Amino acid sequence: MAIVVKLKHLSPFHMGTGKENYDFSSSMLQSDTLSAALAAMRVQKGKKDDVKGFLNSFTVSSAFPYYGNILFLPKPNGKIPVNVTDMEEYPSRKKLKKVKFVEFDLWKQLLGGETVNVASSQLKDSFLLSPKAVSEFVNPYKSQVNQRVSVPRNDGADAEPFFFDWTYYQKNAGLYCLLDAPDNMIEELLDLFQLLGETGLGTDKNVGGGKFEVDRNTERVDFDFVETANASMLLSLYIPTEQEVGMLNLPESRYELVLRGGYMAGSDEEDFKHLRKKSVYAFSVGSIFPTTAKLSGKIVDLKPSWNDERMHPVYRSGKPFFVPIKVKEL
Numbered sequence: 107m108a109i110v111v112k113l114k115h116l117s118p119f120h121m122g123t124g125k126e127n128y129d130f131s132s133s134m135l136q137s138d139t140l141s142a143a144l145a146a147m148r149v150q151k152g153k154k155d156d157v158k159g160f161l162n163s164f165t166v167s168s169a170f171p172y173y174g175n176i177l178f179l180p181k182p183n184g185k186i187p188v189n190v191t192d193m194e195e196y197p198s199r200k201k202l203k204k205v206k207f208v209e210f211d212l213w214k215q216l217l218g219g220e221t222v223n224v225a226s227s228q229l230k231d232s233f234l235l236s237p238k239a240v241s242e243f244v245n246p247y248k249s250q251v252n253q254r255v256s257v258p259r260n261d262g263a264d265a266e267p268f269f270f271d272w273t274y275y276q277k278n279a280g281l282y283c284l285l286d287a288p289d290n291m292i293e294e295l296l297d298l299f300q301l302l303g304e305t306g307l308g309t310d311k312n313v314g315g316g317k318f319e320v321d322r323n324t325e326r327v328d329f330d331f332v333e334t335a336n337a338s339m340l341l342s343l344y345i346p347t348e349q350e351v352g353m354l355n356l357p358e359s360r361y362e363l364v365l366r367g368g369y370m371a372g373s374d375e376e377d378f379k380h381l382r383k384k385s386v387y388a389f390s391v392g393s394i395f396p397t398t399a400k401l402s403g404k405i406v407d408l409k410p411s412w413n414d415e416r417m418h419p420v421y422r423s424g425k426p427f428f429v430p431i432k433v434k435e436l
Contacts (some may be wrong), residue, residue, distance in 0.1 A: 107328050108150035108284040112321035113300055116280045118272040119122045119316030135281055137368060143421040147298040158421055161405050164287035164295060167341040167427040168391050171207060173279045176239050178207035182339055184361035187221040187286040206232040209239050219333050219432030228368035246279035257312040277356035284427060296322055335430030337396045343388040345424020347404050354395045366422060383408035383420050394431060401426055
């Protein structure tokens, strides 16, 4: 049973991709960014003890879009068992390849191993909708690229134009994540989410980017609806322990890897904010592994090699948020 944490009234924000380009914003707010941001808020409140222990005490999914009461979840990796009944196979497969998010009711059918029949009207850009959601659906967000100018620090140097991608959310839309934590930690974590919303997420939070309010109506979601699961699907990033790698059966899995790194922009030490963290590969959201074993992942320290006694650990959580799934073949 997981708690739905909705981030509502989101101001425009830009989420970096770990590369030195601003003309593209990441389409997903990843789990390790969220958990690290919550840990930073906890430190800001004066609780600097045992940051790693705090990160190990809960699991959070990556953040996905919602619109009104419609929740979207990531499409499972690989070819999904969906038939578009009013289109030829080739054009329908092209449209299905664009799908990133599936409305919750349809998503549950896919996880249960069912073949789903849909009409072409249920395919809206990167979203796959249930029939009842078609009439009320509005794309939760839109992207807008603006031109900016970087002011050089050196006298006499020319200003350099660059492009910056903002993500804007509709009035009744936003992002949500799934939180798995002990009952006695829920209020503390919601308080940290609220503080994070006041501080902001992503690039340009100092000028109002990435701010939000937290819906504290703790709706819960149960993922035990798959009765004969034979695999597990990721709703977060995942960094396995050495022992777990052999349990994943990678040749029979559907997975993608994503490189995580970037700058120490969240450090309290101004001198460290320009430093690059070490990088690590993680399995990405939507990856499927043919195992139902309980996997715990690990917390990694991406602290750069820097000779300064003030240098602190830079933890990233690779704890997985897995859900059971039934697949006919991998």
